[in-house]
Amino acid sequence: MTGATRFRQAALGWIYPPLCAGCETPLDSGRQIEMPFLCHECEETLVPIPEGYCQVCGQSYETSMISTAHCGNCGDRELAFDFAVSAYRSTGGAREIMHAYKYGRQLHLSRLMGHLMQRVWADTRLQETRSWLVVPVPLFSRRQRKRGFNQAHEIAREFIRSAPKDYQLHLAPLLRRNQHTVRQAQLDRKERLENLTGAFKIRKKHLPEPDENQGILIVDDVMTTGTTVSECAAVLREASEDSPTEWATLAGLSVLRG
Template identity: 30%
Template sequence: MVYGWSFFRHLARALPPSCLLCEMPGRLHPLCAGCTADLPWNPSACRTCALPVPPGQRDCAACLARPPLQVRTLAPLRYEFPVDHLVAGLKYHGRLAHAPLLGALLREHVLAAGAPLPELLLPVPLHRRRLAERGYNQALEIARPLARATGLPLETGLLRRQRATAAQMSLDAEARARNPAGAFALDAARLDRLGSLRRVAIIDDVMTTGATLAEIGRLLQQAGILHVEYWVVARTP
């Protein structure tokens, strides 16, 4: 009897733990070493907005021309295959198992980037209607491994999404820039209770134009939190 490839794939599926991408069994769950090496890494990125830039360059042309104040973006990956599938699986198909993997990839990148660490982690909130539909906030799920690894508090009471916005990817550039304006609000009483904050990291799955993160960053800076970091799993090049 000749065993076909499908037999081994079937066998691999029956033997946990296996790689989330190629489904081969391996000790390096949830990704095997080959699939990890093949991810679309973002090793040379603008320090302000994490856009891919040529090696040796520290800033992209847009950030050099108009530097945003006191912002650093960390994004280990480019939003390309198979990262787009992993993120879409988490956001739209209930694959909650992708969250610890994406969170761990972000955690490794953040720890490698080094200090200074923020005083708290702020996952981008979902509007309560979307949260009810989805059952979980993917940004919060991605932030959990970071909070565990760094011991930093995960703050979910400070920021509220007061208006449901259209998914950034479904809009053209002009609509994307306008979309998040006024979508978020800070809870002033919660801010008071947190005391004086100097550095906060906002966590999200993907940074597309950065308009959502910039809107939250603007609110935080208006509230006196000068150093804002954007920590995202993937950057749309």
């Protein structure tokens, strides 16, 4: 966003109160700080990922069960991240707001997405590391130009901005997407697993030496099977293979979980 755009948005904010992304109710400034662009009633309709999600891929179960092993989604697969955590289920209102954000050029909703993703801090495995590089899942350049922004990058930035102050988070766009892969949402599970092979490349000169006190958070808007995030994690691991140390943790985060 350019400075001029930012200024225009700020100016518009004085004249028109911000509206809820779900129901267009005007929001007062207190609510806007608490949860930007979402009224209390619409927030109530979101379904948080319940405790007892898969400790590997973050998939939530229909019935609550505590498991340390793999689930039906990841049981037969090698995933390159240590674990994944999502904030809300991709259902109803949450899904509609995400759709409006991504395809309706509603860039201002990045703030809401960054706020919603704060729920992931409840996972104690994330609390064990205080310093994280936050790596957005890249979009293919042509798609990004068409959409005007990369939602994962914007969410990562806003996630950092509204994170608890006891963490050091650094935005690190370490990856690029080097081919026009078919949109994952259009594929069935088996096709998804095969679609992305070789899609991500490391931006080598930006890659710092791995630090055993630092972790990597790979951020996406929606996670379904976890394949995309796993591909990103694999590329990051491979690029630092020859280093004497490893990253503390490589975790995947998303606002919504399909």
